[in-house]
Amino acid sequence: MNVKESVASIIDDVRERGDAAVREFSARFDGWSPESFLLDRESIDRIVERVDDQALEDIRFVQQQVRRFAEHQRASMTDFEVETLPGVRLGQRHVPVTASGAYVPGGRYPLTASAHMTIVTAKVAGVSRVAACTPPLRGQIPPVTVAAMRMAGADEIYVLGGVHAVAALALGTESIARVNILAGPGNAYVAEAKRQLFGEVGIDLFAGPTEILVIADDSADAFVVAVDLLSQAEHGPDSPAVLITTSAPLAAAVREYIEQLLPGMPTRDYAGPAWRDHGEIHVVGSLDEAYTLADRYAFEHVEVLTAEPRKALDAMRDYGALFLGEKTCVSFGDKVIGTNHVLPTRGAARYTGGLWVGKFLKTVTYQEVTDPAASAMLGEVCGRASRVELFEGHARSGDVRAAKYGEAQLTWKP
Incomplete structure (x- = not known):
């Protein structure tokens, strides 16, 4: 059974049997079948107490950055009312969805940062109920992830992962009330579940393997370029990493550094195949050509390591997020800087941006003739x-x- 068929089967079972199906799938896939998947307040308190103080302080710092940027986004979206003709009033309001579901992945990597991106942003938008799910990590509750979900403002925290978790949030069961929108990254099965459930529930965006593209001229540091390319390749063996440069010597040096760095990476089992099968280096004649080629890729993350990186703001159109200059990197965006890391992949940047406050708001209109x-x-x-x-x-x-x-x-x- 392929991914599409497997996901459809799980969704149908959850739709038909609710909690019973969710419990069976959780036991089968994660070896996890507690009395309740929902953590109560006392349990959360005990779990958070086990987290290192420095980790909690770092979570607090990062969530402050995410919240601050999201608040500026929300402030940019203003309601208005205009009189278009005498006695004809037309208006627009931004109304938060009632309930959102936040999926925070576990498995290979416990992506704690996804809690910041999906929960903090929803709360800044004004969502009154955020139900958050994360899978158990090797049969245990992941304390740091639970702490991040709690500190972000989740109203409900479920230790539950996979397609059955997403289906439960989207469809509702006896114990889990349905949500109006699903947000957050996941593996191929979770991504397919969101695709199949779209329409019955809103989703943030369709996501695939993470992508990085670096635009570099002869001012770039080849070592930095190599490190940054591999930083995203470690996400998985299908994560593309592309360099577009105007400098042939830089291209050669980057290739050599990657060959030197890969054997010593703890995540080489993922980064190695990713670079081997999806790594590319292109040498072009000018930065204008580099920008044009980069737009054709329409990648999730684009680092601009050039002498004048801000020129890319006017030159480029199709990307999930830009990272301008050597002092910035994609990893900052993923983990600490405050912009949202849930971004479009597989060319979707040609028609959409990433997750933001506006995704949790419905822009509605009203009319009055007096x-x-x-x-x-x-x-x-x-x-x-x-x-x-x-x-x-x-x-x-x-x-x-x-x-x-x-x-x-x-x-x-x-």
Whole structure:
């Protein structure tokens, strides 16, 4: 059974049998079947007490950065009301979704930072209920991840992972209330589950293996470039790492450094195949060519290690996030700097950005006509416009206002 079929089978079972199916899958895949997947307040307190003080302080710092940036994003989205005609008021509001689900991966890597990105951002948007899931780590509750989820503001924390967790959040079970949107990265099965559930529930975006592309000129440090390329390759054997440079000597030096660095990396079992199968180096004639080629890739992460990195802001259009200059790196974005690390992959940057406050907000409109003359005038236009499209019922809604508030006569009778 392939990924698509396996995921569909699990979702169907959770839809039909609810908690019973969730418990069976958790026992089968994670060896985890506690009395309750939901952690109560006392349990969370005990778990957080086991976390090193420095780790808690670092989580607190990072979440402050994420929260601060998200608050600026929220402030940029303003409600408004305008009078477009005398007595015609049109307005726009940004309304938070009622409930969101945050998936914080475990498994190969316990991605604690995903708690910051999916929970803090939702809370800044004003989401009243955030239900967060994370899988057990080798049959145990992951304390640091639980601490991050609690400190981020999660209203419910479930030690539950995989497709069955995502399905439970999206569909609801006897013990887990459904959410309106799912956010957070995951493996191929979780990503496929989100794809299949989209429509019944909103999702942040479709995500694949993480990607890094570095644009470099002859001012770049080849050692830094090599280190940064491998920093993302370690995510998995299918994670692309691409260098586009105007310098042939730099390209050669980067290749040599990668060959030297890979054998000593603790994560070489992932980074090695990623570089071997998905690593690329391109030498181009100018930075304009580099920007154009980079836009064709439309990668998740793009580092610009050039003498004037800010030029990329005007030159490029298709990317998930830009990292400008050697003092910045993709790992900062992943872990500490404050921008959201849930970003588009597989070319999706051609049409969308990453997770942000706006993803948890519904931009809705409202209309109010208070002037009788305006209602009558709009009614006459509505009648004519609707009949062009053969919508007689729509036309009559306009007709009654043209007659009630103006001088028009109804040409049809009840």
